[in-house]
Amino acid sequence: MTAVTAAERILLGLGISDPTEIDLEAIAWSRGALVEYRSLDGCDATIVGSARKAVIAVNSRSSPERRRFSIGHELGHWHHHRGRILFCGSKDVESPEDDALNPERHADTFASDLILPNYLLHPRLRKIRRMTLAVAREIRDEFSASLTATLLKTVQYNRFPLVVVCHNKRKRRWFRRADMVPGWWYPLEQLDRATFAADMLFNGAAEQNWPRKIGADAWFNFRNCDRFDIEEQSFMLPGEEVLTVLTIPEDGLG
Amino acid sequence: MTATKKSPADEQLDRIEDALIETILNSSEAELREDMKARGKDPDKCLAEIDSLIARAKTDAAKWRLERAKAELQDWRAGKGNVVGFDREAARAKFEKIRARDPELASKMLMAARNGQGLSDNDMEGMLEDLAKLERLDGEDDEDGKK
Numbered sequence: 440m441t442a443v444t445a446a447e448r449i450l451l452g453l454g455i456s457d458p459t460e461i462d463l464e465a466i467a468w469s470r471g472a473l474v475e476y477r478s479l480d481g482c483d484a485t486i487v488g489s490a491r492k493a494v495i496a497v498n499s500r501s502s503p504e505r506r507r508f509s510i511g512h513e514l515g516h517w518h519h520h521r522g523r524i525l526f527c528g529s530k531d532v533e534s535p536e537d538d539a540l541n542p543e544r545h546a547d548t549f550a551s552d553l554i555l556p557n558y559l560l561h562p563r564l565r566k567i568r569r570m571t572l573a574v575a576r577e578i579r580d581e582f583s584a585s586l587t588a589t590l591l592k593t594v595q596y597n598r599f600p601l602v603v604v605c606h607n608k609r610k611r612r613w614f615r616r617a618d619m620v621p622g623w624w625y626p627l628e629q630l631d632r633a634t635f636a637a638d639m640l641f642n643g644a645a646e647q648n649w650p651r652k653i654g655a656d657a658w659f660n661f662r663n664c665d666r667f668d669i670e671e672q673s674f675m676l677p678g679e680e681v682l683t684v685l686t687i688p689e690d691g692l693g
Numbered sequence: 694m695t696a697t698k699k700s701p702a703d704e705q706l707d708r709i710e711d712a713l714i715e716t717i718l719n720s721s722e723a724e725l726r727e728d729m730k731a732r733g734k735d736p737d738k739c740l741a742e743i744d745s746l747i748a749r750a751k752t753d754a755a756k757w758r759l760e761r762a763k764a765e766l767q768d769w770r771a772g773k774g775n776v777v778g779f780d781r782e783a784a785r786a787k788f789e790k791i792r793a794r795d796p797e798l799a800s801k802m803l804m805a806a807r808n809g810q811g812l813s814d815n816d817m818e819g820m821l822e823d824l825a826k827l828e829r830l831d832g833e834d835d836e837d838g839k840k
Binding site: 451452453454455456460462464465466468469471473475477478479480481482485487488489491492493494496523524525526528 | 752753754755756757758759761762763765766769774788791792795798801802805810811812813815816819820823824826827830831834
């Protein structure tokens, strides 16, 4: 059983039993924080806080999912770093890069738990037999989250043998692996041109409707990896990046 | 403030209530179960009913908290949150004071500005307005505390 996180405790304390009830502005108010929307130039969100109250400003030009994540992120700061003035740029909010000491990552974790709480997400994931982008998008819509945040939480749940990896044109930016996937499934630093992801990123190819089989050696380079076929499905992210969901076959899980 | 004096009948009722509670608290689980059975009631069924009643009351109270937050927010937006204009100089002075106390904020602002990603005049203006709003929110909290 997963322990209840601080963000989930807040949701439970407000009787939230369905993702549609996650009204972030009301939740913020219940914690003493007012949410405002306005056009911001140099950052995605700001928080101005005293010991008891806070005003959170979110960039009105961001997408609705991004705005939601920014509110959750600033509430994370409010929870962890009360009584301060903070401004968070685009790289501070919803960045999947690993850095346990970075306070921005603590705020991201809080936001993710608030928008995609385990106690609502896990029962939903347990009903799914196979994870595809179409399924992930359905869940994203139910929780009004971003697709990236939905996939990261899905990987963390460790029900599916997934590796989620993000590349730009030069290199791998980050990746996450479900705990059930052994460590030798370590994605290559550079995108192999044979992958569907590379076709999308470099040639503007359209997204695949369904995960496609590909030799594992296009994505990994451990010994004898060429004897496995894996499944690949990608989508484009803003800023010329591609995010790929790789499904590892059962006989590759060791 | 003067306390309202209770009538002798009310005082008697209070004593009976206290005695009943004390009896229940001093009884063992086995004694309570026996007592219930003697009254023709199923103790397990009674406990399940009470548990479910408590769970429902907790959920209702939690949902009420969310509804109250929604209503309060709406009231704020229609009232004090709608106030136009603020003392810009006072807000700027307050911001500078906070910045001087918070080296992390000062250094982040400096770094962002060096990288061409600093706060614009528009962002700064918004932040000053937020500070003024924060003061109103804090003030309202103080007023509520005095009530």
